[in-house]
Amino acid sequence: MSINPNSHNVKSIFSRKERGFVHLVGAGPGDPDLLTIRAFQIIKNATVIVYDNLVSREILQLVPNEVQLIKVGKKYNCVSTSQCEINELLVTLANQGHIVCRLKGGDPFIFGRGSEEALVLERQGISYDVVPGITAAIGCGAYSGIPLTHRGISRGVTMITAHGGDDSYQIEWDALTHLDHTLIFYMGLHKVEWITQCLINHGMDFNTPIAIVSQGTTNQHHHIIATLKTISEKLYQVSIKSPSIIIVGEVVNLAELINWYGIKKENNIHYEGVM
Numbered sequence: 525m526s527i528n529p530n531s532h533n534v535k536s537i538f539s540r541k542e543r544g545f546v547h548l549v550g551a552g553p554g555d556p557d558l559l560t561i562r563a564f565q566i567i568k569n570a571t572v573i574v575y576d577n578l579v580s581r582e583i584l585q586l587v588p589n590e591v592q593l594i595k596v597g598k599k600y601n602c603v604s605t606s607q608c609e610i611n612e613l614l615v616t617l618a619n620q621g622h623i624v625c626r627l628k629g630g631d632p633f634i635f636g637r638g639s640e641e642a643l644v645l646e647r648q649g650i651s652y653d654v655v656p657g658i659t660a661a662i663g664c665g666a667y668s669g670i671p672l673t674h675r676g677i678s679r680g681v682t683m684i685t686a687h688g689g690d691d692s693y694q695i696e697w698d699a700l701t702h703l704d705h706t707l708i709f710y711m712g713l714h715k716v717e718w719i720t721q722c723l724i725n726h727g728m729d730f731n732t733p734i735a736i737v738s739q740g741t742t743n744q745h746h747h748i749i750a751t752l753k754t755i756s757e758k759l760y761q762v763s764i765k766s767p768s769i770i771i772v773g774e775v776v777n778l779a780e781l782i783n784w785y786g787i788k789k790e791n792n793i794h795y796e797g798v799m
């Protein structure tokens with residue numbers, strides 16, 4: 525049986541108290557066609573949408589005019605709404621009876637602090653659900669023609685944040701370089717030189733291919749490819765914008781062969797989609 529918490533008669537089944545509902549929704553990496561059907565439905569039915577910087581303009585264009593939009597920031601090195609304030613906002617809106625869509629870039633539970641918000645809602649007895657989204661690593665890999673695993677080349681993927689949130693955060697470089705996995709660094713654009721140096725210092729071949737994928741899956745999708753040794757220099761020559769993700773491993777070499785998105789863009793091909 526499928527229960528829709530947005531429909532009036534079943535709302536009480538979900539409501540532990542007579543309050544609103546919070547959907548913690550992953551918007552995917554940017555291309556609106558990568559939204560799940562569930563995310564699309566919630567965007568259309570919410571009374572208020574609380575969204576991050578990472579949610580693309582194209583996705584925000586899908587929001588009906590009557591739905592209230594609240595931006596809560598989150599950009600590298602910029603002052604934005606604190607996590608505490610966001611938590612309070614969600615609780616307040618739900619207590620006012622709103623159907624809240626908490627819209628996050630990628631997946632809410634991958635470096636998205638969605639789980640922290642879920643824990644607050646749990647503690648406050650507010651009804652909520654979680655809608656997964658395509659995380660940046662998956663979307664950027666696919667649109668750049670970089671399979672994150674490939675038989676005989678990479679048998680595993682490790683996703684790491686380059687930004688730990690506090691000074692005590694340390695990356696286990698030795699462990700990483702000996703995994704033989706594709707390594708994906710989130711939030712690492714401003715630390716490329718440091719990341720590549722640490723990988724080389726801990727035993728990774730300096731000729732290992734690396735890709736930086738910028739604004740992945742959006743109309744501005746762009747990627748550059750180099751080696752651990754040459755990427756920093758290449759970065760000085762081109763302008764790469766946030767958000768960007770870093771992919772390290774031999775699978776990066778397949779991008780040249782699996783260039784479907786480059787060809788689609790070059791030839792201006794449009795497939796049937798939401799937009």
Ligand code: SAH
Nearest residue numbers: 630631634636659660710711740767768769
């Ligand atoms: N929850 C998100 C990640 C949030 S952390 C997810 O699952 O994707 C923010 C980081 O994600 C950015 O600094 C960047 O490294 C990465 N990112 C998010 N969207 C991206 C995109 N469209 N292209 C490239 N990197 C992206």
